[in-house]
Amino acid sequence: MTPLLEAIEIARHFPLAGKLFRRSTRAVKAVDGVSIALHAGETLGLVGESGCGKSTLGRLLARLDEPTGGTIRFEGQDIAGLDEAALKPFRRRTQIVFQNPYSSLNPRQTIGDTLIEPLLIHGIGDAASRLQRAHDLLDIVGLRREHFGRYPHQFSGGQRQRIGIARALALEPALIICDEPVSALDVSIQSQILNLLDDLQKRFGLAYLFISHDLRVIEHIADRVAVMYLGRIVEEAPVADIYARPRHPYTQALLAAVPVPDPARRQPEVVLEGNVPNPIDPPSGCHFHPRCPLAEARCRSEMPPLVTGAGGHKVRCWVNQAEDPVVRNAWQI
Amino acid sequence: MSDATVPVQDATESRTRHVLRTTFASWPAKLSLVVLTLALACAIAPSLIAPRDAFLQDLSLRLLPPAWEPRGQALYWLGTDQLGRDTVARIIHGARITLLVSVLAVVVSAVIGIAAGLAAGFYRGLTDAIILRLIDMQLAFPLILLVIAVVAVVGPSLTNLVIVMGLSGWPRFARIVRGSVLTVRHLEFVDAARAIGASQFRMMAHHILPNIMSAIIVYASFEVARMILLEATLSFLGLGVQPPTPTWGGMISEGRRYVNQSWTVAIAPGIAIAAVILAFNILGDALRDALDPQLEDRT
Numbered sequence: 042m043t044p045l046l047e048a049i050e051i052a053r054h055f056p057l058a059g060k061l062f063r064r065s066t067r068a069v070k071a072v073d074g075v076s077i078a079l080h081a082g083e084t085l086g087l088v089g090e091s092g093c094g095k096s097t098l099g100r101l102l103a104r105l106d107e108p109t110g111g112t113i114r115f116e117g118q119d120i121a122g123l124d125e126a127a128l129k130p131f132r133r134r135t136q137i138v139f140q141n142p143y144s145s146l147n148p149r150q151t152i153g154d155t156l157i158e159p160l161l162i163h164g165i166g167d168a169a170s171r172l173q174r175a176h177d178l179l180d181i182v183g184l185r186r187e188h189f190g191r192y193p194h195q196f197s198g199g200q201r202q203r204i205g206i207a208r209a210l211a212l213e214p215a216l217i218i219c220d221e222p223v224s225a226l227d228v229s230i231q232s233q234i235l236n237l238l239d240d241l242q243k244r245f246g247l248a249y250l251f252i253s254h255d256l257r258v259i260e261h262i263a264d265r266v267a268v269m270y271l272g273r274i275v276e277e278a279p280v281a282d283i284y285a286r287p288r289h290p291y292t293q294a295l296l297a298a299v300p301v302p303d304p305a306r307r308q309p310e311v312v313l314e315g316n317v318p319n320p321i322d323p324p325s326g327c328h329f330h331p332r333c334p335l336a337e338a339r340c341r342s343e344m345p346p347l348v349t350g351a352g353g354h355k356v357r358c359w360v361n362q363a364e365d366p367v368v369r370n371a372w373q374i
Numbered sequence: 375m376s377d378a379t380v381p382v383q384d385a386t387e388s389r390t391r392h393v394l395r396t397t398f399a400s401w402p403a404k405l406s407l408v409v410l411t412l413a414l415a416c417a418i419a420p421s422l423i424a425p426r427d428a429f430l431q432d433l434s435l436r437l438l439p440p441a442w443e444p445r446g447q448a449l450y451w452l453g454t455d456q457l458g459r460d461t462v463a464r465i466i467h468g469a470r471i472t473l474l475v476s477v478l479a480v481v482v483s484a485v486i487g488i489a490a491g492l493a494a495g496f497y498r499g500l501t502d503a504i505i506l507r508l509i510d511m512q513l514a515f516p517l518i519l520l521v522i523a524v525v526a527v528v529g530p531s532l533t534n535l536v537i538v539m540g541l542s543g544w545p546r547f548a549r550i551v552r553g554s555v556l557t558v559r560h561l562e563f564v565d566a567a568r569a570i571g572a573s574q575f576r577m578m579a580h581h582i583l584p585n586i587m588s589a590i591i592v593y594a595s596f597e598v599a600r601m602i603l604l605e606a607t608l609s610f611l612g613l614g615v616q617p618p619t620p621t622w623g624g625m626i627s628e629g630r631r632y633v634n635q636s637w638t639v640a641i642a643p644g645i646a647i648a649a650v651i652l653a654f655n656i657l658g659d660a661l662r663d664a665l666d667p668q669l670e671d672r673t
Contacts, residue, residue, distance in 0.1 A: 103569055125573070125574070128571075132569065132570060133571070135569075136570070137565070137566070139566065140562075144561040145561075145562035146566075147563040147580075147584075147585070148585065150580075150581075158570060158572070159570035159571070208566065209569075211570070212570065
């Protein structure tokens with residue numbers, strides 16, 4: 042089965058400003074050779090610390106930004122280098138929901154206009170049917186029709202996120218990229234929005250790329266999880282597998298840091314030391330080696346490849362290799 | 375956490391009516407509206423309003439003080455100028471050219487400045503660099519020298535004056551617009567517009583421009599004021615509207631020589647300029663607040 046969306050070795054390097062009259066050769070490698078595949082109706086969770094490039098990857102896959110290398114195939118077509126006019130059919134199939142519900146809606150546009158605009162741009166239906174569709178969208182995301190003529194500031198954060206979701210649904214896409222859609226919301230609202238996303242997926246057969254730094258949210262919503270560190274995927278596996286048997290020491294550290302609601306169980310005092318290294322000068326070899334308790338000599342000199350093991354569990358590590366039956370846990374939990 | 379919304383204004387009221395109602399809600403705004411209406415009336419039909427001919431000279435009545443001073447004459451409320459022309463009549467006639475020239479000049483500089491600022495802020499890169507250098511070039515060049523050169527070549531007609539003054543104002547407009555575009559264009563709703571397939575024109579016209587309009591309106595109201603003063607400066611140098619056509623700036627520059635004999639000749643048009651400028655600024659502020667939907671509920 043061909044995947045809905047497939048990225049092959051995509052990269053996004055942001056060149057640093059050079060000196061006067063001299064172009065800089067240095068660049069921030071926000072996304073550096075990421076390959077990812079997403080099937081119809083599936084949810085792929087993407088986790089990582091802030092600054093690891095997960096949002097940049099989301100923007101690349103939504104083609105809000107152009108990759109500096111690699112291929113992105115959507116339904117078999119390469120969309121990496123297309124211009125805005127050629128992207129228009131793709132825009133109908135892929136939408137994005139943003140993190141900040143306060144800046145993701147145009148403050149000068151009523152909710153109705155926000156929902157009608159995509160239909161207008163793509164020339165869908167006549168005025169009456171577009172109005173009807175906008176009303177239906179409000180129903181679908183659990184808002185009332187009286188909200189049609191109101192402005193974004195008259196809504197709460199959770200309601201605004203519903204509006205953002207309704208806008209993403211307007212064109213009946215196959216894929217929605219959710220860039221931290223609940224991290225700006227209160228916990229109680231988070232679960233409402235997550236349940237809404239779940240329902241919509243069942244109802245419309247949507248595929249989600251769900252970006253988050255919250256592992257509990259990812260566990261709840263994702264079918265597969267990819268872990269990103271410094272612009273690269275370090276581990277990717279089905280959700281149950283990765284939570285039960287994390288192989289990459291970085292994934293192990295992230296999972297060890299999740300608070301557990303059990304007073305009897307002790308939390309490790311320090312899990313991961315140091316900060317994410319500077320993406321301009323990433324460490325040699327495995328980018329994680331300066332923070333890794335398992336690091337060996339080889340980790341310092343050679344970048345490990347992303348190897349697929351049993352059950353589609355992919356990991357990029359010299360110590361806990363994908364085929365290895367023994368998994369060493371870096372933090373003994 | 376409830377999902378309740380804030381109550382909103384009566385939905386039956388149209389957007390335009392709502393904006394007008396909130397703009398003129400306060401008394402300074404109402405007063406400003408009166409001042410501008412009066413100035414506009416003078417500009418449209420000066421002959422109907424003025425008590426007598428603004429061009430009629432009478433040297434026996436030159437430099438009369440205002441009516442309430444001992445030497446003043448009841449028919450000449452604000453006295454007369456050095457050629458015996460009625461100051462009131464000249465202020466009323468002067469409103470026409472003064473307002474026409476300054477408002478049109480602002481329109482010219484706004485059109486150029488908004489287009490250049492939007493392009494620079496939206497496209498960045500080379501477009502931005504070129505437009506910024508053009509702005510710097512023009513701002514570095516002495517304005518008066520530029521105007522003298524242009525007027526010397528094309529002659530001091532009204533149209534030329536509007537074009538030259540309009541061109542003098544676009545760089546500041548472009549800078550304000552560019553700065554505002556830079557703060558807005560990275561907000562997620564602009565990305566969302568791109569994601570739904572909006573063209574670049576639509577992103578600029580529907581998503582960026584409405585969100586920077588308040589800055590533009592307020593700046594334009596200040597710009598009208600600046601243009602009135604620029605016209606006065608140019609008239610003073612003999613490059614503005616040519617006598618005997620009365621303009622407020624021209625009256626000040628002519629009257630300043632006689633300020634010892636009759637202070638109203640220069641001060642009265644000065645007060646007219648100040649009143650109109652103040653009115654423009656107050657209405658600019660009020661309109662900005664009325665156009666901002668986030669302030670709607672607080673009024």
